[in-house]
Amino acid sequence: MTNMEQAxxxxxxxxxxxxxxxxxxxxxxxxxxxxxxxxxxxxxxxxKGKIGGFLHLYIGQESLAVGAVSLLGDTDHVITAYxxxxxxxxxxxxxxxxxxxxxxxxxxxSKGKGGSMHYFAPDKNFxxxxxxxxxxxxxxxxxxxxxxxxxVPGAVxxxxxxxxxxxxxxxxxxNLASLWDLPVIYVIENNGYSMGTSQLRSTAHPQGGLAxxxxxxxxxxxxxxxxxxxTMRACTQxxxxxxxxxxxxxxxxxxxxRYQGHSVADxxxxxxxxxxxxxxxxxxxxxxxxxFKKILIEEGVLAEExxxxxxxxxxxxxxxxxKFAEESPFPEEAAITEDVYYEVDEKTEAGRTGRHFFN
Amino acid sequence: xxxxxxxxxxxxxxxxEIERDxxxxxxxxxVAQYDGAYxxxxxxxxxxxxxxxxxxxxxxxxxxxxxxxASMLGLRPVMELMFWSFAYVAFDQLINNAGNIRYMSGGLxxxxxxxxxxxxxxTNVGATHSHTPENFIANTPxxxxxxxxxxxxxxxxxxxxIRDNDPVYVMENTLLYGEEWEVPEGEHLVPLGKAxxxxxxxxxxxxxxxxxxxxxLQAADILExxxxxxxxxxxxxxxxxxxxxxxxxSVKKTNRVVLVEENKPFCGVGAQLASMIxxxxxxxxxxxxxxxSSIDAPAIYSPPLEKVQLPSPADVVAAAEKIL
Numbered sequence: 001m002t003n004m005e006q007a008x009x010x011x012x013x014x015x016x017x018x019x020x021x022x023x024x025x026x027x028x029x030x031x032x033x034x035x036x037x038x039x040x041x042x043x044x045x046x047x048k049g050k051i052g053g054f055l056h057l058y059i060g061q062e063s064l065a066v067g068a069v070s071l072l073g074d075t076d077h078v079i080t081a082y083x084x085x086x087x088x089x090x091x092x093x094x095x096x097x098x099x100x101x102x103x104x105x106x107x108x109x110s111k112g113k114g115g116s117m118h119y120f121a122p123d124k125n126f127x128x129x130x131x132x133x134x135x136x137x138x139x140x141x142x143x144x145x146x147x148x149x150x151x152v153p154g155a156v157x158x159x160x161x162x163x164x165x166x167x168x169x170x171x172x173x174x175n176l177a178s179l180w181d182l183p184v185i186y187v188i189e190n191n192g193y194s195m196g197t198s199q200l201r202s203t204a205h206p207q208g209g210l211a212x213x214x215x216x217x218x219x220x221x222x223x224x225x226x227x228x229x230x231t232m233r234a235c236t237q238x239x240x241x242x243x244x245x246x247x248x249x250x251x252x253x254x255x256x257x258r259y260q261g262h263s264v265a266d267x268x269x270x271x272x273x274x275x276x277x278x279x280x281x282x283x284x285x286x287x288x289x290x291x292f293k294k295i296l297i298e299e300g301v302l303a304e305e306x307x308x309x310x311x312x313x314x315x316x317x318x319x320x321x322x323k324f325a326e327e328s329p330f331p332e333e334a335a336i337t338e339d340v341y342y343e344v345d346e347k348t349e350a351g352r353t354g355r356h357f358f359n
Numbered sequence: 360x361x362x363x364x365x366x367x368x369x370x371x372x373x374x375x376e377i378e379r380d381x382x383x384x385x386x387x388x389x390v391a392q393y394d395g396a397y398x399x400x401x402x403x404x405x406x407x408x409x410x411x412x413x414x415x416x417x418x419x420x421x422x423x424x425x426x427x428x429a430s431m432l433g434l435r436p437v438m439e440l441m442f443w444s445f446a447y448v449a450f451d452q453l454i455n456n457a458g459n460i461r462y463m464s465g466g467l468x469x470x471x472x473x474x475x476x477x478x479x480x481x482t483n484v485g486a487t488h489s490h491t492p493e494n495f496i497a498n499t500p501x502x503x504x505x506x507x508x509x510x511x512x513x514x515x516x517x518x519x520x521i522r523d524n525d526p527v528y529v530m531e532n533t534l535l536y537g538e539e540w541e542v543p544e545g546e547h548l549v550p551l552g553k554a555x556x557x558x559x560x561x562x563x564x565x566x567x568x569x570x571x572x573x574x575x576l577q578a579a580d581i582l583e584x585x586x587x588x589x590x591x592x593x594x595x596x597x598x599x600x601x602x603x604x605x606x607x608x609s610v611k612k613t614n615r616v617v618l619v620e621e622n623k624p625f626c627g628v629g630a631q632l633a634s635m636i637x638x639x640x641x642x643x644x645x646x647x648x649x650x651x652s653s654i655d656a657p658a659i660y661s662p663p664l665e666k667v668q669l670p671s672p673a674d675v676v677a678a679a680e681k682i683l
Contacts, residue, residue: 354552
């Protein structure tokens with residue numbers, strides 16, 4: 001029986017979940033609520049024309065980043081693609097720096113130089129935030145290579161979308177990860193659509209699912225529904241154990257759903273390549289936050305009143321982040337040519353030798 | 360001063376840097392057990408083992424990207440492209456990732472990686488294996504690129520590149536690997552962004568990089584022998600950062616300049632130099648700036664015609680004679 005077939009079975013009793021304190025469980029819930037509220041607000045400010053660029057929302061997928069990141073320790077690392085707000089908040093980046101980045105402000109996590117798709121926090125072992133589909137997958141293998149080279153026990157969670165799995169770079173990364181026994185876990189967040197093209201129309205794959213392609217590389221794999229944060233944690237932990245104990249990679253395919261379009265510029269997501277009925281059904285049956293709330297109430301860990309407080313606190317936190325972002329200054333013009341070369345920024349002798357810019 | 364081949368000088372640079380810094384490792388296709396497709400890494404796997412000298416599968420996008428990722432955590436990968444022509448299957452990693460991560464992270468991350476290998480025509484291998492992408496790389500702020508022309512510069516630039524904290528792309532030349540030059544003994548570092556006057560002269564300046572420096576030196580010999588003209592040869596060594604001062608000072612001295620490169624003319628390195636010279640030394644020019652590049656077409660296979668396509672000493676002399 002695969003984990004897909006076990007979908008309706010609870011993973012609450014798995015040791016990794018059974019060991020959670022009430023406070024930790026509420027923390028998982030709070031993080032998911034915070035991500036959703038952040039994303040809802042970014043959609044609203046985008047629609048008001050306050051921020052630019054692309055905006056790929058994580059609404060509906062919150063349990064994946066929160067569940068997986070909650071398992072990580074000091075020597076584990078995270079890297080993802082452009083739908084990166086959820087992962088950024090899950091690793092502990094502040095709403096202020098994330099929101100200010102969307103506004104292109106100097107107080108943004110990347111000083112307004114990266115935007116929505118390029119959040120980074122190396123101090124939290126978070127290596128981006130990458131804009132090109134599957135471009136981050138060899139980097140994830142490289143982080144794992146560095147851990148192994150330095151003989152540091154650890155694991156790398158490299159997230160990607162289902163649309164990324166047909167890119168050559170991903171296959172090359174898989175080959176290297178298996179060939180060199182790298183402790184990297186590729187987490188395919190399968191929301192069913194690579195932009196406007198369904199999995200059926202984009203991806204030839206074995207019956208077992210996208211992740212079963214792993215067999216071609218001798219890599220262990222699993223497929224499971226991601227809406228339940230307990231399931232996400234239990235199944236991801238197995239891959240982390242494999243990384244630590246055997247220094248072997250894993251491919252996880254996590255079945256999920258995005259409520260919004262590929263990006264907010266995706267006009268066809270409600271009545272083009274998907275139907276409103278499909279979206280509503282997912283919201284009703286598979287909402288990660290509603291599901292976990294129900295579980296926690298049944299467990300007696302969370303009360304309705306407390307849930308409301310968490311919602312209100314998240315709203316306040318986002319509202320303050322918007323205020324912070326709006327009141328923050330834009331970068332100075334001189335910043336355009338800063339953070340290009342380390343040696344120039346650090347004013348080293350190398351940075352002072354020769355002409356680096358040609359303006 | 361002992362004479363070493365360009366190949367051996369590079370090999371010595373790798374040995375010295377591997378021994379100096381435990382974060383330095385070599386990776387590429389055939390670099391380890393095969394001793395390198397062009398034997399540049401000969402003996403290093405035997406000496407330093409699998410840990411420091413790593414054979415990669417033919418998978419440039421994969422292993423170059425892996426190197427970039429490893430460099431974010433502080434390793435100093437020295438990645439060989441068997442030919443720089445193969446970079447094109449790894450462009451997302453070379454340009455988008457290595458070139459932009461520092462900027463897009465607001466300076467939180469840097470990538471101390473070296474990507475190296477030969478980038479030259481003239482070996483009858485056809486257009487797909489004869490690319491000279493130094494202009495592509497120089498067009499990407501965040502990346503550095505250098506093209507050593509001699510063994511001493513190859514060693515000194517490589518060691519500097521490995522110690523640099525930004526991505527440095529080093530373009531070598533298979534036609535130079537077997538050539539010998541004097542190389543200083545002991546620690547020998549050549550800074551990036553510092554050109555070298557390979558031959559002093561007063562009548563005309565040739566600015567070149569890579570093997571075009573050798574071509575320019577030969578042209579200077581011909582001009583001196585046949586006409587008594589003293590040409591100055593400025594070897595850029597590093598394209599970005601660029602030693603603008605040495606170029607401009609030479610032009611101000613000789614008042615005539617020929618820009619020589621094995622790259623194609625359109626948006627080549629010479630185009631950038633011509634723009635800079637006319638803007639910053641216009642009043643010192645006594646004649647239009649001349650450019651000598653490869654003939655503007657894909658690299659031809661046919662051996663005698665490929666020689667015609669690449670800049671020769673006679674081409675440089677002819678360009679010089681237009682303005683003398």
